[in-house]
C-alpha cells in the first residue's frame with residue numbers, strides 16, 4: 001500500500017463530497033446531543049480544503065499541512081481544532097517519507113495522540129477518539145487491508161451509540177446521550193471509509 005500526492009488529494013476531495021452529501025445528517029446527529037452544527041462546520045471547512053488543493057504539492061506531508069491550516073481556521077466548533085491537530089500531526093509524521101502502511105499507522109498514532117491531548121480525552125468518552133483508536137489498533141496488527149479499515153471504522157462508529165458522553169457538548173446530556181451516534185465519530189468514519197475507497201481502487 002502506497003499513498004502518493006494524487007491519492008491524498010483525491011481522498012480529501014472525496015471526503016469533502018461525502019461531507020457535503022451528509023451535512024444535514026451530521027447536523028441532525030449533533031442536534032440530538034449537541035448544538036446541531038457538526039455537518040455545517042465540517043462541510044464548510046472541507047469545501048475550503050478541497051478548493052485549496054488545486055495546486056502543486058511536493059509530497060503528502062505538504063498536502064496534509066495545507067489541509068491542517070485550512071481546517072484549523074475554517075472548521076468551527078470543537079471539531080475544527082481537533083481535526084486540524086489530527087491533520088497537522090499526520091503531516092509531521094510523514095515528513096520526508098513515502099507513505100506506506102507502516103508510515104500510515106505512525107501517522108494515525110500521532111493524530112490520535114494529538115486529538116487526545118488537545119481534547120483532554122480518552123477512549124470510551126463517546127467522541128471521535130472512539131473511531132481513531134480502534135483504527136490505530138487495527139493498523140498495528142500488520143497486513144493493510146482497505147476493506148478492513150473501512151469495516152473497523154464503521155463498527156467503531158456504531159459502538160459510540162451506546163456510550164455515555166463525558167467530553168464536549170454531548171457530556172451535558174449525560175445518560176441521555178446514550179442511544180445516539182457521536183457526530184464526530186461518524187465524520188471520522190467517513191474519513192477512513194473515503195481513504196479505503198481511494199486505496200482499494
Ligand code: ADP
Pocket residue numbers: 030034035036037038041042076077078079080082115118119120121126127128129167168169182183184185
Ligand atoms: P461543537 O461541539 O463545538 O459544536 P462540533 O459539533 O463541530 O463542535 O463537533 C462535535 C464533535 O467533536 C463531537 O461529536 C466529538 O466527536 C468531538 N469532540 C468534542 N469534544 C471533544 C473532545 N474533548 N475530545 C475529542 N473529541 C471531541
Ligand code: MG
Pocket residue numbers: 030034035036037038077169
Ligand atoms: Mg456542534
Ligand code: MG
Pocket residue numbers: 035037077078
Ligand atoms: Mg458548535
